[in-house]
Amino acid sequence: xxxxxxxxxxxxxxSISSQAxxxxxxxxxxxxxxxxxxxxxxxxxxxxxVFGYDSFRPMQKEVIQNVLDGRDTLAVMPTGxxxxxxxxxxxxxxxxxxxxxxxxIALMQDQVFQLDGAGVEAVFLNxxxxxxxxxxxxxxxxxxxxxxxxxxxxxLNTGRVQSILHSKNVTLSCIxxxxxxxxxxxxxxxxxxxxxxxSIREQFPRAVCLALTATATKQVQKDIIxxxxxxxxxxxxxxxxxxxxxxxxxxxxxxxxxxxxxxxSHPNESGIIYCFSRRQVxxxxxxxxxxxxxxxxxHAGLSDTARAEHQNDxxxxxxxxxxxxVAFGMGINKPNVRFVIHYDMPxxxxxYYQEIGRAGRDGLPSSxxxxxxxxxxxxxRYFFEDSADPEQAERLLQGMVRYAQAKTCRRQQLxxxxxxxxxxxxxxxxxxxxxxxxxxxxxxxxxxxKYMSCILRTKQKFGASYIIDVLLxxxxxxxxxxxxxxxxxxxxxxxxxxxxWLELNSCLLDAGYLSKSSDYGVLELTALGHASLKERRxxxxxxxxTGKEKRVGMAFPKIKGASSSAPAAQKIENDDKxxxxxxxxxxxxxxxxxxxxxxxxxxxxxxSLYDIADRKPANLPSLMDCYGIGAAKAQKFWKEILKxxxxx
Numbered sequence: 001x002x003x004x005x006x007x008x009x010x011x012x013x014x015s016i017s018s019q020a021x022x023x024x025x026x027x028x029x030x031x032x033x034x035x036x037x038x039x040x041x042x043x044x045x046x047x048x049x050v051f052g053y054d055s056f057r058p059m060q061k062e063v064i065q066n067v068l069d070g071r072d073t074l075a076v077m078p079t080g081x082x083x084x085x086x087x088x089x090x091x092x093x094x095x096x097x098x099x100x101x102x103x104x105i106a107l108m109q110d111q112v113f114q115l116d117g118a119g120v121e122a123v124f125l126n127x128x129x130x131x132x133x134x135x136x137x138x139x140x141x142x143x144x145x146x147x148x149x150x151x152x153x154x155x156l157n158t159g160r161v162q163s164i165l166h167s168k169n170v171t172l173s174c175i176x177x178x179x180x181x182x183x184x185x186x187x188x189x190x191x192x193x194x195x196x197x198x199s200i201r202e203q204f205p206r207a208v209c210l211a212l213t214a215t216a217t218k219q220v221q222k223d224i225i226x227x228x229x230x231x232x233x234x235x236x237x238x239x240x241x242x243x244x245x246x247x248x249x250x251x252x253x254x255x256x257x258x259x260x261x262x263x264x265s266h267p268n269e270s271g272i273i274y275c276f277s278r279r280q281v282x283x284x285x286x287x288x289x290x291x292x293x294x295x296x297x298x299h300a301g302l303s304d305t306a307r308a309e310h311q312n313d314x315x316x317x318x319x320x321x322x323x324x325x326v327a328f329g330m331g332i333n334k335p336n337v338r339f340v341i342h343y344d345m346p347x348x349x350x351x352y353y354q355e356i357g358r359a360g361r362d363g364l365p366s367s368x369x370x371x372x373x374x375x376x377x378x379x380x381r382y383f384f385e386d387s388a389d390p391e392q393a394e395r396l397l398q399g400m401v402r403y404a405q406a407k408t409c410r411r412q413q414l415x416x417x418x419x420x421x422x423x424x425x426x427x428x429x430x431x432x433x434x435x436x437x438x439x440x441x442x443x444x445x446x447x448x449x450k451y452m453s454c455i456l457r458t459k460q461k462f463g464a465s466y467i468i469d470v471l472l473x474x475x476x477x478x479x480x481x482x483x484x485x486x487x488x489x490x491x492x493x494x495x496x497x498x499x500x501w502l503e504l505n506s507c508l509l510d511a512g513y514l515s516k517s518s519d520y521g522v523l524e525l526t527a528l529g530h531a532s533l534k535e536r537r538x539x540x541x542x543x544x545x546t547g548k549e550k551r552v553g554m555a556f557p558k559i560k561g562a563s564s565s566a567p568a569a570q571k572i573e574n575d576d577k578x579x580x581x582x583x584x585x586x587x588x589x590x591x592x593x594x595x596x597x598x599x600x601x602x603x604x605x606x607x608s609l610y611d612i613a614d615r616k617p618a619n620l621p622s623l624m625d626c627y628g629i630g631a632a633k634a635q636k637f638w639k640e641i642l643k644x645x646x647x648x
Contacts, residue, residue, distance in 0.1 A: 043068070046089055050118055057082040059238045063210070064090050067174060072209045072233040074180070074224055079214040079357025081238055084111060087176040087210055088120065091147045096171025100150045101197060102178045106311070106328070108150040115148065124150035125161060128304065142169055153182075153193035156200055165204070172204045177228065180211035181350060184223030198229045209233075214357060215350035218419055240353070240418045244360045245368050247410040248432040249403075251499065251546040252373035255343055256287055262341065262369060263293060263321070270314075271339035273323045274355055276379055280343060285323045298324035326351065335362040341369045345376035348396035349403060349417045365430075372404040374502040405506050407542055409434050441540040446606075447496055447504055448532070448539040452513065454489040455523050456533075458482075463521035468493070468501040473630070488596045494630020495608070500545045507541040572614050581648040582613040588644060592637075603637070604628050616645055 043064050047053050056064075059077060063086040066073040077083050091098035102108050108124035115122040123137040123146050140146050141164060155161055165172050175197070177183065183194035201209060211224050216237075225233055250258060259273065275281045278299040285297040296310045296319040313319040315334055322328060326346075340359040346352040352370070360366030380397055384390040399417055406413045410431040415422040433439075454467050469476050470484050473491025484490060493501060505523075508514045513529040516522065525533070532539060572578035589603045596603075608628035617623040623641060624634050 041093070043089055043093070046092055047085070050092060050120065051085065051089070052118070053085075056085075059236055060085055062234075062236055066234045066236075067208055067210050068093060070208045072228075072230040074211045074216075074221060074230065074233050074235045076213055076216045076221065076235075076237040078238060078240055078242060079354050079361075081214070083178070083212045083214070084114075086212060087174065087178075088115065088148065090174060092120065094173040096173040097141065097146060097165075098148050098174040098176060099156070099165070099172060100148055100176045100178060101153050101156055101194075102150050103152065103182055103191065105152075106307075107178070108152075109308075111150060112148075120148065121146050122148040122150065125155055126150075126152055138164060142167055144169055153191060153197060157193060157196045162200070162203070172207045174208050174210060175201060175204065176210045176212065178212050180213040180224050180228075181216050181220050183211075183227045184216075184220040195227060198227060201229060215353050215418070217417070240415050240420050241411065241422065242357065242360065243430065244363055244365050245356060246365065246430040246432075247356075247368050247414070249370045249372050249406075249410065250432075251503075251544065252371040252376075253546045255371050255373075256284060258371060259284065259341060259343065260288070260291060262339075263288070266339055266367070268320060269338040270317065270320050270334070270336050271322075271341065272328065272337060272355075272358060273321060273341040273343055274326060274328075274346075275323060276325070276344035276376070278325060281323050281325060284343065288321065288323065293321055294319055295321035295323055298322055298328040300325065326355070334358070336364075337361065337366065338364075339367040339369065341371070343371055345370070345372055345380065345404065346400055347380050347393070349399045349414065350396070352400060352403070353414065353418075370404060374499050377401070405503075406433065407439055407510075439542040439544055441542050443538060444504060444507075444541050444543055445537075445539045447493070447501075448508065448513070448541075449536070450489065450493055451501065451504060451508070452525055452529055452533045454487070454493075455514070455525060457487045457489050458484055460524045461522060463516075463523060464502060464505045467523065468498055468505075471501060472498065473633075491630070491633060491636065492603075494633055495628035496545070500543075503543055503545060504541070507543050511541055513539070572610060575614070577648055578613040578616070581616065581645055582609055584644045584648060585609050585612060585641070588640060604633065612641060612645070617642065618645070 041049075043061065044056070047056065058081070059075065060082050063073055063075045063077075067087065067090040075083065075086060077086075087098060087100060100108075100111070102111070102124075105124075105126050105128050108126060109128070112122045112124050121140070123140060125134060125137055129137065137146075141149060151161055164170065177194070177197060180194075182191045183197065201207070209228055209230055211228060211230070213220075213224070216224065221235060221237075224230075225235070252258070263271075273284065275284060278301045281297050281299050285295050288295040296313060298307055298310050298314075302310070310319065310322070311328070314322045317336075337359045340356045342352070342355070346355065356368035359368060377397065381394070384393045403410065403413050403417070409422075410433055412422045450471060451467065454470055455462075458467065458470060466478070469479060470487065470490050471493025473494070475485070479485050479490075496504070505514070508529070509516060511528075512526055513532060515524050515526050517524075531537070572582060586609060589609065592603050608626060611627040612623070612629070615622065615626055617626060619642070620634060620638050623629055623638055
């Protein structure tokens with residue numbers, strides 16, 4: 001931040017603080033009752049005098065008026081849309097206290113910190129407080145000096161908190177449930193303690209109920225209303241579109257390097273990088289610091305003091321980049337976050353949408369980059385056993401997978417998940433797919449034939465992961481127990497990486513060559529898949545490979561003999577020795593295919609054949625440098641191949 005911007009910001013803060021002082025005095029002993037000061041004022045006047053804002057954001061005024069009118073309300077507003085004002089402002093106009101049910105200590109602390117800065121009396125009751133601090137907060141509540149009380153759903157269910165709310169000097173006017181999607185079993189962060197809020201509501205029938213969330217599908221909205229026992233609520237849903245966010249997904253390939261490249265193209269910008277584990281956070285933070293980036297870390301393994309210090313440094317622009325687990329960011333209203341990077345796949349669209357919403361809160365152009373790997377899915381699924389509903393967790397994850405694998409406008413995919421129509425226009429849509437245009441179809445006939453053949457030879461009883469293990473020659477115990485290490489398709493797929501085989505699998509499902517059971521993910525060939533394999537049809541799909549084939553080109557040339565027009569064949573057309581090698585290899589390959597009762601491509605494809613002929617390997621290591629020759633295939637065929645090359 002330059003000096004002019006800094007001075008402007010500090011001046012704005014001082015202006016807001018001076019206006020807030022008109023409502024609250026500096027001394028707690030001379031505290032002026034907000035009820036009497038704000039009563040009779042219009043919401044716009046309180047918005048300006050207490051919070052320093054000139055106008056409401058979309059839908060804020062409607063939500064606030066509903067609360068003031070005593071009507072239960074469910075508001076679905078995007079992250080950064082100003083949800084907190086929707087309950088903080090009415091709290092100053094309503095009699096008594098507003099209880100805010102919030103899921104995270106960090107969120108409570110941040111909100112109370114911001115309210116203190118605006119001169120609003122607010123407290124939280126949670127385990128982070130010492131006994132003395134807790135008792136002091138309770139005393140302030142009982143004396144009527146507190147307008148907003150933040151508490152977790154677990155804390156709200158305790159007898160201590162309920163006894164405080166039932167005290168004769170306490171009037172509970174509003175119960176606000178922040179992150180209300182947590183009350184729905186269809187939500188991505190379901191928390192059973194949220195289900196007890198309805199019983200608390202019954203104890204305070206005169207208190208209005210306000211439920212707020214940034215992410216709620218139609219099903220989640222219905223769950224929230226039912227589980228909170230809302231009576232004829234107003235349901236207000238803002239647009240989910242954040243047009244200032246550039247949405248981008250990249251296949252994960254050396255993620256540290258990808259992150260560093262991104263950061264170098266966004267110098268001195270503030271951003272958050274989300275990682276799956278504490279170890280990843282620590283490793284990436286250290287790597288960035290060693291390269292001169294102003295980065296810090298945040299995760300549950302740090303002390304409370306360290307987390308608070310790092311968070312404050314980030315909020316105060318002392319740290320540009322925060323590398324964190326998902327515990328960071330909720331409720332932090334830092335407006336100048338210019339990017340959010342997901343180092344790993346989020347577990348749901350809802351989680352992803354919430355987290356990218358922390359970028360560009362000021363409406364200025366910002367970026368959301370997701371690094372996506374199929375390996376992320378295994379890490380996420382590992383924790384499904386601890387989930388309240390593993391099947392629902394899997395459904396939520398599949399929504400995220402579909403977004404990451406999208407071949408058309410990502411914004412359209414994202415908004416359609418929340419039931420909102422979107423028609424991308426070249427001049428307005430900001431996503432990587434619309435920017436670069438659709439992925440072009442590529443000839444993937446050979447790998448498709450390998451993949452579908454492997455599915456058939458394993459009797460169509462397994463999912464993609466197992467099929468790919470067979471193709472890659474895995475020595476997994478299960479494969480050997482099933483005897484699938486003896487199949488002709490075992491170890492023939494080293495020309496593609498695991499992620500690229502999974503990418504191919506996704507494209508085959510989308511194109512209708514394969515079907516997948518919903519329960520166990522078992523793959524079967526469709527009629528189209530059977531016909532394609534039987535008739536040796538050319539298959540072209542919009543694959544987006546990132547593995548070995550990218551180093552040597554994306555082509556999978558058809559088998560047409562020595563006169564093939566494929567680039568690899570053209571490369572050797574003036575090399576007599578290479579042509580002799582290619583011809584001998586072709587004959588040998590045909591012979592081997594007959595002996596093994598497999599198509600010739602199962603041995604290796606034409607591209608491998610021409611690459612061997614061009615390179616003329618003299619030993620095993622040089623053979624493995626050739627296209628499509630992995631360890632298993634080299635181990636199986638290296639003597640015959642090297643003999644052919646030598647004799648030629």
